[in-house]
Amino acid sequence: xxxxxxxxxxxxxxxxxxxxxxxxxxxxxxxxxxxxxxxxxxxxxxxxxxxxxxxxxxxxxxxxxxxxxxxxxxxxxxxxxxxxxxxxxxxxxxxxxxxxxxxxxxxxxxxxxxxxxxxxxxxxxxxxxxxxxxxxxxxxxxxxxxxxxxxxxxxxxxxxxxxxxxxxxxxxxxxxxxxxxxxxxxxxxxxxxxxxxxxxxxxxxxxxxxxxxxxxxxxxxxxxxxxxxxxxxxxxxxxxxxxxxxxxxxxxxxxxxxxxxxxxxxxxxxxxxxxxxxxxxxxxxxxxxxxxxxxxxxxxxxxxxxxxxxxxxxxxxxxxxxxxxxxxxxxxxxxxxxxxxxxxxxxxxxxxxxxxxxxxxxxxxxxxxxxxxxxxxxxxxxxxxxxxxxxxxxxxxxxxxxxxxxxxxxxxxxxxxxxxxxxxxxxxxxxxxxxxxxxx
Amino acid sequence: xxxxxxxxxxxxxxxxxxxxxxxxxxxxxxxxxxxxxxxxxxxxxxxxxxxxxxxxxxxxxxxxxxxxxxxxxxxxxxxxxxxxxxxxxxxxxxxxxxxxxxxxxxxxxxxxxxxxxxxxxxxxxxxxxxxxxxxxxxxxxxxxxxxxxxxxxxxxxxxxxxxxxxxxxxxxxxxxxxxxxxxxxxxxxxxxxxxxxxxxxxxxxxxxxxxxxxxxxxxxxxxxxxxxxxxxxxxxxxxxxxxxxxxxxxxxxxxxxxxxxxxxxxxxxxxxxxxxxxxxxxxxxxxxxxxxxxxxxxxxxxxxxxxxxxxxxxxxxxxxxxxxxxxxxxxxxxxxxxxx
Numbered sequence: 001x002x003x004x005x006x007x008x009x010x011x012x013x014x015x016x017x018x019x020x021x022x023x024x025x026x027x028x029x030x031x032x033x034x035x036x037x038x039x040x041x042x043x044x045x046x047x048x049x050x051x052x053x054x055x056x057x058x059x060x061x062x063x064x065x066x067x068x069x070x071x072x073x074x075x076x077x078x079x080x081x082x083x084x085x086x087x088x089x090x091x092x093x094x095x096x097x098x099x100x101x102x103x104x105x106x107x108x109x110x111x112x113x114x115x116x117x118x119x120x121x122x123x124x125x126x127x128x129x130x131x132x133x134x135x136x137x138x139x140x141x142x143x144x145x146x147x148x149x150x151x152x153x154x155x156x157x158x159x160x161x162x163x164x165x166x167x168x169x170x171x172x173x174x175x176x177x178x179x180x181x182x183x184x185x186x187x188x189x190x191x192x193x194x195x196x197x198x199x200x201x202x203x204x205x206x207x208x209x210x211x212x213x214x215x216x217x218x219x220x221x222x223x224x225x226x227x228x229x230x231x232x233x234x235x236x237x238x239x240x241x242x243x244x245x246x247x248x249x250x251x252x253x254x255x256x257x258x259x260x261x262x263x264x265x266x267x268x269x270x271x272x273x274x275x276x277x278x279x280x281x282x283x284x285x286x287x288x289x290x291x292x293x294x295x296x297x298x299x300x301x302x303x304x305x306x307x308x309x310x311x312x313x314x315x316x317x318x319x320x321x322x323x324x325x326x327x328x329x330x331x332x333x334x335x336x337x338x339x340x341x342x343x344x345x346x347x348x349x350x351x352x353x354x355x356x357x358x359x360x361x362x363x364x365x366x367x368x369x370x371x372x373x374x375x376x377x378x379x380x381x382x383x384x385x386x387x388x389x390x391x392x393x394x395x396x397x398x399x400x401x402x403x404x405x406x407x408x409x410x411x412x413x414x415x416x417x418x419x420x421x422x423x424x425x426x427x428x429x430x431x432x433x434x435x436x437x438x439x440x
Numbered sequence: 441x442x443x444x445x446x447x448x449x450x451x452x453x454x455x456x457x458x459x460x461x462x463x464x465x466x467x468x469x470x471x472x473x474x475x476x477x478x479x480x481x482x483x484x485x486x487x488x489x490x491x492x493x494x495x496x497x498x499x500x501x502x503x504x505x506x507x508x509x510x511x512x513x514x515x516x517x518x519x520x521x522x523x524x525x526x527x528x529x530x531x532x533x534x535x536x537x538x539x540x541x542x543x544x545x546x547x548x549x550x551x552x553x554x555x556x557x558x559x560x561x562x563x564x565x566x567x568x569x570x571x572x573x574x575x576x577x578x579x580x581x582x583x584x585x586x587x588x589x590x591x592x593x594x595x596x597x598x599x600x601x602x603x604x605x606x607x608x609x610x611x612x613x614x615x616x617x618x619x620x621x622x623x624x625x626x627x628x629x630x631x632x633x634x635x636x637x638x639x640x641x642x643x644x645x646x647x648x649x650x651x652x653x654x655x656x657x658x659x660x661x662x663x664x665x666x667x668x669x670x671x672x673x674x675x676x677x678x679x680x681x682x683x684x685x686x687x688x689x690x691x692x693x694x695x696x697x698x699x700x701x702x703x704x705x706x707x708x709x710x711x712x713x714x715x716x717x718x719x720x721x722x723x724x725x726x727x728x729x730x731x732x733x734x735x736x737x738x739x740x741x742x743x744x745x746x747x748x749x750x751x752x753x754x755x756x757x758x759x760x761x762x763x764x765x766x767x768x769x770x771x772x773x774x775x776x777x778x779x780x
Contacts, residue, residue: 010772015455169455245773258775329448336454343449357454365456366448370514371559373461376720385772389720390764407771415453422459429451 005207007236008246011383013416015169015239015337017208022296022303023172027180029307030320032079032104036311037089037348038064040098043142046070050100056083060111061287064100073144073351074134076287078309080108090346092333099348102311113284123195126282130195133281134288134351139163139174139242139271142352145278148268149195155263157196161251162189162203164212164272165235165242168335171355173292174272176305178205178212181276182219186230188275191282193228196268200229202251203272206241207234239337240414244269246383258410273354288351295321299328299358308349314356315345327360336363337415370423378417378427384410388417392430400437408434461558464665465518471656472525472710475646478639482588483533484597487645490531494540495524501544505553519558523547526566526710529646530703530750531573534584534597534606539577543569563757564717567750574750585609588640588648609642610701611746619694629697636700647703657709666713669725670732674708675699677733686741704736707749717757724760724767731756 041047048065052058058077065075084101091097118126131146151157162185166174178185189201205213216232223230235241235250245256247269254265262269270278273292280286289310296303301322308317314331318324332339333347333356349356378388386407394403411431418427479487502520506513527543547569552561574581586597587607597605610632613622626632626641635641639649647653660666679695686693698704703711712718712732719728732752739748 013457015457255773258773260773328445330450330454331447332452332454336452338452339454340452341447341449341454343447359454364448364454366450367460370461370517371557373559373715374720375464375715379720379769382769383772385769387769407774409775410771410773413452419453419455420457420459422457422461422464424456424460426451428453432451 005236006204006233006250007238007241008249008383010385011381011416012238012240012246013381013419014237015419017237018169018296019172019175019208021170021298022294022305023175023209025172025176025304027176027292027305027307030309030312030317032309033312033316034104035084035313036078036102036104036309037099037313038075038078038102038311039089039091039348039350040065040075040100041094042075042310042350043073043136043352045072045142045144047098048072048075050086052083052086052100054083054085057081058083058102060108061289063287071144071147073136073142073146074132074287076134076289077102078289078311079104080111081105089348090344092340092342092347099311113286115283116285118191118282123197126191126195129282129285130278133277133286135274135277135281136288136351137271138273138277138288138291138352139354140244140352142350145270145274148270149192151196151263151268156266157263157268158198158200158266159252159268160189160192160196160198160201161247161267161269162201162272162275163242163244163247163269164203164205164209164216165247166209167206167237167239167242168337168339168355169239170296170357171294171335172296172305173294173354175209175212177276177292178209178272179215182212182215183223184279185216185272185275186219186223187283188277188279189230190223190228191278192268192270192275199227201231203230203232204235204241204247204251205232206237208237239416240383243383243412243414245412291349291351291353293317293349293353294355295358296355297332297358298360298363299325299331301325310351311348313346313348314342317349317356318345318358324358325360327362328358329361329366330357330359330364332357332359337419338413365424367424369421369425372425373423375422377420377422381416381420383414383416384412386411388427388431391434392425392427395430395434400434402438403434404438408438411435461519462517465522467663467665468660468710469518469521469525471659472522472529472646474652474656475529475639475649475706476525478649478652479533479645480594481592482639482648483586483645484589484594486537486598487528487533489537490533490535490540490645491525491528493537494528494531494544495521497541497544498524498527498548501548502553505549506557509553509557511553511557514558517558520548523552523565523569525646526706527569529706530566530570530644531581532584532643533586533645535577535580539573539580540569542576543573546572559716561716562760563754564711564714567711567754570750571754585642587642588635590640607642609746610636610697611740614697614701615740615746629694633696633700636697641701643701644703647706650700650705653705653709657705660709660713666709667722667725669722670713670718670729671708673726673729674712674733674736675704677730678704678736681734681737682740686737698737698740702736702740702747703749707732707736707753711749712753712756717753717760719760719763719767721764721767721769724763727767728756728760728763731759
């Protein structure tokens with residue numbers, strides 16, 4: 001481990017990265033499935049209202065959902081075909097959620113886009129394009145990108161950080177994107193710098209992706225110089241390096257205060273995948289309706305990085321990749337540290353799905369947990385300096401409402417504590433319960 | 441719909457480290473075995489018998505206690521084995537073989553399981569076992585010392601009357617007769633340091649070999665199962681306070697002798713570091729260790745016993761919750777109004 005690499009000051013863990021399963025699989029385009037289910041509530045913010053009705057004919061890229069009130073992002077058809085109905089889909093978190101079911105027209109030609117010049121457009125118009133394309137932060141909670149790129153005027157933003165850390169084990173979407181389309185990511189960053197009216201951009205990439213670092217450096221050197229300063233910063237391989245606040249501190253040494261947002265310290269963070277989506281939205285006016293998803297784990301026949309239509313069901317992905325393998329015991333949407341386990345394969349891919357992991361018994365540890373032995377390892381790995389051990393004991397004793405003094409609300413559920421715990425205690429679960437039961 | 445097995449659904453994280461309570465405990469057991477093997481060559485094979493009785497009775501008492509209290513039986517986790525080993529290591533090598541059985545009942549049933557089982561005991565169970573035996577069998581526990589064997593006659597003390605061969609420990613001699621008597625009995629300081637470091641001195645079964653205990657302790661630190669904070673602060677403070685206060689005048693005590701005798705090494709690496717009964721925050725660990733060191737020296741100089749490590753740790757154990765409260769980890773980006 002190279003100690004001179006940038007990193008955050010406290011806590012963190014080194015889980016096996018498992019990226020070798022998929023990091024050398026070039027992104028392949030998965031053909032559109034027969035049907036797609038597009039959830040009206042894709043991410044953080046308000047759900048969309050459907051703009052189509054049953055039997056409507058729609059084309060790939062058509063606007064099919066819109067947020068009337070509040071924070072949200074537009075929704076677009078990912079295939080050409082017919083609206084089969086507006087009903088409910090299986091949902092990883094809310095069990096059932098409203099969705100639009102589209103039947104794919106197998107004969108429809110894929111939509112083509114041509115590049116448009118953007119350099120002379122005013123910022124406001126660039127923002128409008130991003131908003132129209134329904135871009136959200138595709139690395140995490142799915143915060144609408146046009147909102148994130150419009151910080152309040154009193155915030156003195158001077159730095160854009162592109163998050164290419166991809167610290168979650170297994171996931172390789174960002175890595176493949178940076179290896180295969182670095183120039184698009186860099187141009188996306190250029191667009192965002194223009195919108196923000198700033199010059200400095202740092203791209204944080206964990207040092208276990210030398211191919212991505214190399215490709216991005218090359219793309220920066222070939223990028224037409226328009227006064228922007230784009231730096232590729234290799235960061236230490238340490239989970240949760242890609243967490244927003246940890247990455248900001250690693251690169252800028254600025255600490256985002258509790259309850260604060262990155263722009264409070266003059267920074268805006270966007271995922272490299274979001275930068276590419278911004279590029280597509282501005283250069284091609286192409287909405288966000290397909291995305292790269294890592295399909296990995298030892299429970300799937302053929303791990304891959306797939307470009308899938310949003311709304312593609314997990315079951316279609318599984319059949320495309322040759323089915324599951326014996327021993328499969330958990331399906332996780334997202335990374336293994338912060339993703340969520342699902343109970344069915346009827347669930348569709350959303351704008352924020354970065355990976356689908358098919359994990360076998362050997363990969364997960366499903367041993368029952370024991371009592372806390374007070375080893376204190378969770379204190380050492382918590383990047384926020386909290387006491388997960390105490391919170392867990394309080395919650396078990398039925399005193400969850402007394403845990404705010406241990407800082408439960410600062411916890412962003414990275415899972416380092418539960419990963420490390422030798423007694424296999426479900427500390428994140430305890431903390432979530434504590435958050436529900438205690439008052440801020 | 442594709443056929444697939446029943447899926448596990450649980451909250452993140454979905455992967456866990458390979459560490460487990462069992463792995464930690466059995467590693468500690470492995471680190472404790474070399475001193476036991478050496479004790480056979482120092483005090484004879486009866487150390488093996490006493491230790492076996494101690495371990496077997498601790499494991500049996502753990503199983504019975506958990507049955508009685510309707511809790512899952514967890515003897516496989518190795519923690520009762522550690523208690524058994526540690527308790528045997530701190531009783532003299534010439535005691536009757538049945539003595540550890542009584543200690544095991546007190547240590548494992550009363551001090552551990554009646555207080556909630558692993559994770560909830562306030563005091564170190566092995567030390568409670570020893571303290572109980574000291575109170576109930578003071579003669580056996582304070583006089584069954586044996587002179588070290590130097591000719592490999594490891595069956596020498598089997599069945600023989602222990603009283604006939606009993607030999608006072610260095611700390612006892614030092615406390616009651618002074619350092620001249622010590623030199624008379626154990627040879628020059630140079631000889632003493634080497635003998636004590638290797639383990640050839642009268643003392644409890646597993647406490648004498650500073651060398652092997654140090655090796656085991658360093659391995660645990662290397663494995664990151666324990667940190668340096670408690671062992672270092674115990675050893676350094678025993679040395680410092682002895683140097684400062686144990687001599688005829690201030691700053692004339694012999695720190696090296698103090699560290700190499702009694703149970704300092706065993707206590708510092710294997711007892712004061714017990715997860716459950718020691719603090720987990722780093723500053724608190726150092727305060728705890730210094731407390732153990734200071735109390736050890738205080739008991740050695742002013743107390744009724746020549747050795748104080750056992751009671752020093754037992755006295756610091758109940759302070760652990762308070763120490764954890766005083767030295768909370770530094771919160772990274774505390775939210776307003778919740779800092780405490």
